[in-house]
């Protein structure tokens with residue numbers, strides 16, 4: 597009995613010891629597990645910004661892919677979009693890239709995703725879907741915007757105060773003396789604009805600050821046209837169409853100027869206009885003429901209208 601009780605006491609002691617050992621072991625395992633979890637958690641925290649970043653990169657990649665797709669469509673539409681203006685079918689919008697780029701505030705390549713992003717912002721501001729694809733509806737939103745900034749119909753009758761500019765300001769040095777007239781304020785604004793352009797574009801100037809005799813760029817091709825003279829031009833070119841020679845011409849106000857920007861001075865053929873819109877003179881006008889009160893007629897790179905109430909708008 598004594599042996600038996602001793603045996604049980606021993607067993608009990610071992611049991612206590614072993615359960616204590618097990619407890620210690622469990623605690624140790626738990627501790628190690630916690631430490632490990634903590635390390636893992638710390639690792640997770642330290643890697644959290646990277647993980648977040650990669651998620652946003654993926655999200656941006658997703659949007660970017662959308663605009664890369666839009667850019668591919670723009671590359672095609674730039675030379676192929678069919679639309680109508682002035683009673684004629686027009687093809688593509690390549691000619692209007694400088695004006696479009698200025699309106700949407702980008703210098704990015706028109707075939708780039710960045711350009712498509714800027715187009716999508718313009719589309720949303722114009723109440724269109726922000727697809728980034730420069731389609732027919734988007735092009736129409738641009739032409740409406742440009743046309744809205746031109747001389748209003750109301751101002752097409754007034755001839756205000758006309759003056760005759762020096763022949764030196766004209767592209768054609770042999771131009772008839774009775775075709776050198778333009779509205780006084782328009783001429784003053786033109787002179788201010790020329791002074792700024794001459795500096796930026798290194799145009800040749802004469803001693804009085806005007807464009808020199810051997811400079812062509814930005815000289816006046818045509819300014820004020822009396823209704824009678826306009827009619828004689830129409831008779832000379834009966835097939836010119838209404839985009840070329842309007843009956844009710846802005847030139848009858850003395851506020852409209854045709855300015856030399858390159859190529860054939862006033863030919864509307866696409867091949868000529870494509871050439872004109874690539875000249876530094878035209879690109880300068882697109883970005884700067886507005887500062888002096890001049891707004892473009894998008895279809896004719898040479899035609900600019902002085903609309904003083906819209907200065908600084």
Ligand SMILES: [Zn+2]
Nearest residue numbers: 852853854899
């Ligand atoms: Zn004109």
